[in-house]
Amino acid sequence: MAKPRNDRNQAVTKFCLAMEDHRRTEAGRVRTSKEFVAHFFPYDEQKVKDQVFLHMPNEVRGPVLAKWGIRGAKAALKDDDEKVRYVVHDALVAGDIDDVAFEAGITSEILVDWIVLAEWWSFWRNGRLTGAAIQKALATARELHLIDDKWFLLNVQGRGGKLKGTDVLCDTLSKDQIVAWVRKIHETGDGSPAGIIAAVGWETVLVKTAQDALLFALDAFARKAGLAPEVAETKTSIGGAALSGGAAPQSSSINAGRLSHAAEAAPASNEPETARHARLPENHPTVSAPVDAAALAEADALAAQARRHDSGIPVAIPDVPAIDGGEDAPPSTDEREESPRLAEAREAMMATLMQSEAKQKAVISREPWDESEIPAKPSSLEWPEPPPVVASPANGEATSSAPPASLELIEDPDAPKVAPPPPKVPAPNPPPVPRKGGNPPPRLK
Structure with missing residues (x-):
């Protein structure tokens, strides 16, 4: 009898055996018998992959095939891996054995003794854990x-x-x-x-x-x-997502191997790439600050010079003296003498400015909140004084020096004459006044 792959005296083997026994109970059923067949012996009508019988010797798998009745006891002890795979596949396709019988034939002890324990853990861990x-x-x-x-x-x-x-x-x-x-x-x-x-x-x-x-x-x-496996060994970046070996599907290791092989075969490239391995455009170079800060400043200066539009025609720019250029250096060109008329005009302008400044200084500025001066009363609003009262010597009555009322006013012949307004004549037949509640009664002539 061949020695089992896994020693049942080891604690890890005992743990796997106890959990496999618990999985086959109703309380611990995290994977069904159909999932058991799909994981350890996946097949269809044309293809099959054996992941359980190839680890067992003939003296272990022979009695299992004989118990199912798909192979004789002595013939099963002589079958190689290819023959066992063909016989079991043919029996599953024909319906001679079903998923429940397949799981029951491979007991927990046989499975844990000969299967790779990491493979069993992947099967159990990817189930519906309660x-x-x-x-x-x-x-x-x-x-x-x-x-x-x-x-x-x-x-x-x-x-x-x-x-x-x-x-x-x-x-x-x-x-x-x-x-x-x-x-x-x-x-x-x-x-x-x-x-x-x-x-x-x-x-x-x-x-x-x-x-x-x-x-x-x-x-x-x-x-x-x-x-x-450790997380560091199985963490593979695929499009920015990390796959962990504990909860990753079985195909993650295959994909990781394909990606690593493709990375080794791909030629090295000096072009910048993004996190998703997309080439960056040439007009957006990647730089590392602050080391390349001077290079960026120089590039900006060169780009600014390139944007300038120069016709290439040399133009002589004369030196124009500044207005307040008393402290500046003398101009490069010879200064010309000033004309008499220009000097006379300047003197007249300066005299006018001096006079205006003197007038402004003479005027006392008044703040908005100062008291306003009371303007003089216009003469048109003054009333003539009343005439004095003089006592008459005859009767002693007070008489006024004003002109008597009997005097008639003398009209100015040159003044325009205004015609008196015409007298108002009542209308012979005035319009009727409307009454409340209807039309007015007819008027008798």
């Missing part, structure tokens, strides 16, 4: 001393890595449970990882902790036990 399956896996690993309480508190993470260790446990415990937990730690005086887990209870930890946090710890255990 809380019971995850809790069973962690409990089994702790019972087999594959993990301890210290390792668990260091590797359990929740809410996408925001919570770690005891924070993950407190996140789902009630207030009363946390108070009892702290009281228990105080009573025992054991604040070690083992004392912390013992104070709250391992079963309580598995039941109350969030499932995503437990699954994170389970994936870390798989990498620790060698059932799954």
Whole structure:
């Protein structure tokens, strides 16, 4: 009898065997018998791929084929891998055996003894994991001393890595449970990882902790036990997405190998590329600041000079003296003498400016909030004084010096005469006035 590939005395082998037995129960059914056949013996009517029988010797797989009744007991012991693959494929296509019989024929012990354990873990991990399956896996690993309480508190993470260790446990415990937990730690005086887990209870930890946090710890255990490759080894950037070996599909390793082979075969290129390996346009070069800051400034200066439109015709620009150029250097050209008329005009202009400045200085500026001066009363508003009152010597009555009322006003003959307005004559037949409630009655003549 050949020695099995995996030793059942090893803790990892015991773990896989216990989880495979649990998978075949109703509570731990994360993969069905149909999925079992599709993973370890995928086939269609034309093609088939054997991933289970080729690892078994004839003395192990022969009795399985004989038990199914698709091959004789002695003939099965002599069949090679090609013959076994053909016989089993023909029986599945013909319906001589179904998925349930296929899974039952390959028992948990036969499967775990001869299959590659990493292949079995990929089959189990990619199933529809329930809380019971995850809790069973962690409990089994702790019972087999594959993990301890210290390792668990260091590797359990929740809410996408925001919570770690005891924070993950407190996140789902009630207030009363946390108070009892702290009281228990105080009573025992054991604040070690083992004392912390013992104070709250391992079963309580598995039941109350969030499932995503437990699954994170389970994936870390798989990498620790060698059932799954490390994340650094299987992380491959495909279009900006990272595939993890623990939860990635089986074809990820094949795609990663194809990509690495293509990267080795592709010639090296000095052209800049983006994150998605798209060539950048030539007018957008990539630079690294601040090392290339001087180069950028020089490039901008050259581009500005290139944009200037120069006709190329030399033009002589005369030197024009500035108006306030007393302190400037003398002009390059010889100064000409000033004409007498220009000097006379300048003197006249300066005299006018001086006079205007003197007048402005003489005027006292008044602020808007100063008191305004009272203007003089215009003469047109003055009334003549009344005539004096003189006493008459005859009767002693006071008489006024004003002209008597009997005097007639003398009209100015040159003044234009205004015709008096015509007298108003009533209309012979005025229009009727409308009354309320209807038309007016007819007027009698």
